[in-house]
Amino acid sequence: MAEKTAAPASESTLAQTFSKGLLEENPSLRQMLGLCPTLAVTTAVTNGLGMGMATTFVLVCSGMVVSLLRKVIPSSVRIPSFITIIASFVTLVMMLVKAYLPALDEALGIYLPLIVVNCIVLGRAEMFASKHGPVEAAADGLGMGLGFTISLTLMSAVREILGAGTFLGVRVLPPFIEPMIIMVMPAGGFAVLGVLIAASVWIEEHPRHKTRYVRKKVGPSASLCAACPINCGIGDPTDEACAKDEFVEMLEAAVTAARREKEEREGDA
Amino acid sequence: MAQYASILFSMILVNNFVLVKFLGICPFLGVSKKFDSAVGMGFAVTLVMVLAIAVTWPIQQLLDAWGLEYLQTIAFILVIATLVQLLEMAMKRYLPPLHASLGVFLPLITTNCAVLGVTILTIDEGYTYPQALVAGLGAGLGFLLAMVIFSGVRRRVEEAEPPEVFQGMPITLISAAITAMSFMGFSGVIDHLFGA
């Protein structure tokens, strides 16, 4: 009886590499990365979409280049090299936007060059692109970028509709409802993001939508932050409690249980 | 003199980097849980900001002179990354007590959008060298102020027990929203305070 060697647990199909960035490991709503642009530019749907697309472009391009050069770049200078590569693509995007989409350039302002310090981009380069081939890196970048774009667009939609009464510049609120201007101001940005995250947690924990794991807290965890040299700052370096939380323990318990189950099954077979 | 005071206070209050400009959110949400970390991070960021401006402002003049403005992003971020690295090494060697209290936050500051943001912003505003340095100081102090205030807020929120789906990041963000609202009251005050 021919026994097929099981693929190692860490390898996923290209589709899985792409799709995990959309919800499971959504950079904004789960990994809590790239918060500055998420809060700052989401005052209108066009801005959110534009920023998301620009970031996706940088993610895919820099991911591919980093992946292609991964064998060439010595480990000691990898972070400065990644930063240079990413910064080049960000500058490229800036120049293209300035030439062909000047309205977007005005709207995004200082946040366009700030894509270079978006933790998502450097994070994916370090944690994924430098360890996989260019096609996988592109798929990962595309997935993360689209996930980011989706959350940006969602936030922009809420803030634009409630705060300006328009969607994509077209008035959607009836004229007798005065828009809540606070929504397009910083305070509104924080509030909307908080509510969106709470909503996404609620969706996951709802019995009908219960997924493989239940998470009580959203934020950094050892599985995502472990050995990450990016230091996005979300985890307090002086607080050991940040290093491990219930989510990680549950995940580890689930993995151990699954592994034990598999061994038992194979033992019986 | 009034001009510098105006810039300083405008950066600390009216254009507060965290609560108005949305720069430096990641450490603001992450490191503000404990008061000591908040203060440490705030001072570390202020130090790096002023030093970064001190180095990048002259570099921008060079870039302008050579017509290479488009290399601003690459040049600035590499300079900041190198600066933080060197700063950490220098601190470890020459000021060990300072390194013990602030040094641990330095690696977090490399990819901090607040530092890159302040260097680009002071160029965009067209500040002179002394004005830019004062602006950097103001931006850092504003960051410190926001961190300290927020760490106090978070202490209270922790003891309050919000609903389950809101625990952790969501309630932190909503507290940040209310803190941001409190800063909205400052706009308009500065101009008239210094007769600008």
Add this chain to the structure above:
Amino acid sequence: MSSQTAGKGSSPSAFETIRPVVVLVVICMVAGALLGVVHSVTDPIATANAEKKAQETYAQLVPQAASFEPVDCSVEGCTAALEARDGSGNVVAHVIVAQSKGYGGQVPIAVAFGADGKVLSITAMSNEETPGLGTKIANDSYIGQYVGLGAESISADDIDLISGATISSKAALSAFNIAVTAYEEVR
């Protein structure tokens, strides 16, 4: 014959130690060169865009003008001053672009002063004021108040400000006063 410790490998050559720096420098140079190429392609387009947008604003203000000649303007806050000429080269109006600090940044306005020294037309250009509140200064109900005014500085008592957007309204007012000073200089 030099003996090598088994399994330890040879000591790093000079090239190995500087290799990381070399790689980094090469990457920087390649990046810089590529960006230089793209810049030379996109910069003319970007400049042309900005120029086109400016020309459209001026044409909107002085429709009868055939051309706009820039002149020097040394007043602080004045970003551009132009003479609007008709087909025969006569000056029919002056266009001044001035700005003053508002709530979210500079508030630029463009004013056209007719040959009679009165405001021919005025428009509030794109700004970073609070959307829906400060941006109301672009509405005719506010900015329209300036049309027909003489070329002299005015104060907040002379016009109606937008309630709830005092800072933005006053910024537009200051910008107008700057434009007036600039007009006195170039007329």
